[in-house]
Amino acid sequence: MVLTLPREITGGLAREHRALLEEIERCEQAAHQGDLRRILQAVRFLSHNARQHQRKEEEVLFPALERDPALAAGATRSLRAEHEEERRLIELVQDAVDAAVGGQSVGGPLRAGVQRLTALMRDHIRREDTLLFPLVERTLSPREATRVRAAMDAIGYFAACEAQA
Numbered sequence: 001m002v003l004t005l006p007r008e009i010t011g012g013l014a015r016e017h018r019a020l021l022e023e024i025e026r027c028e029q030a031a032h033q034g035d036l037r038r039i040l041q042a043v044r045f046l047s048h049n050a051r052q053h054q055r056k057e058e059e060v061l062f063p064a065l066e067r068d069p070a071l072a073a074g075a076t077r078s079l080r081a082e083h084e085e086e087r088r089l090i091e092l093v094q095d096a097v098d099a100a101v102g103g104q105s106v107g108g109p110l111r112a113g114v115q116r117l118t119a120l121m122r123d124h125i126r127r128e129d130t131l132l133f134p135l136v137e138r139t140l141s142p143r144e145a146t147r148v149r150a151a152m153d154a155i156g157y158f159a160a161c162e163a164q165a
C-alpha cells in the first residue's frame with residue numbers, strides 16, 4: 001500500500017482554492033461591468049465546484065480532524081458555518097441574476113450579493129490555507145491521510161484541477 005502524505009491532500013485542496021479564487025475574481029469583474037452572462041457562468045461554476053470542494057471537507061476531512069475534538073472541533077464548526085453562508089450567497093446571487101435576466105432592475109442588490117460572496121470566499125480560503133492546512137499536516141498520519149484521500153477520490157478529488165497539478 002502506497003501511503004499518502006497529508007501535504008498531498010492540502011496541496012490538492014489548495015489547487016482547488018486557486019481555481020475558485022480565479023472564478024470569484026471573474027465574477028466580481030463581471031458584476032462591476034454588468035455582464036449577466038458571465039456572472040451566471042461564474043455562479044454555475046461556484047455552485048458545482050465550491051459545493052464539491054466543501055463536500056470533501058465536510059464529509060471527509062473535518063470528521064477525520066474531529067476525532068480529536070479538543071484540537072479541531074472549534075475550527076471545523078466555524079468553517080462549516082461559512083460553507084453554509086457561501087451556499088446561501090451563491091443562491092442569492094443566482095436569484096438576482098435570474099431576476100435581472102427576467103427584466104427586473106437588480107443592479108445594486110446583484111453587485112452587493114457578489115461582493116459579499118467574494119469577500120466571504122476570499123477570507124474563508126485564506127483561513128483554510130493558513131490555519132486549517134497546517135493543522136491537517138500536523139495532525140493526520142500517512143495512514144489516515146491515505147484513507148482521507150481515498151474518500152475524497154470517491155467524491156471527485158482533484159477533478160476540477162487535474163490539469164493544474
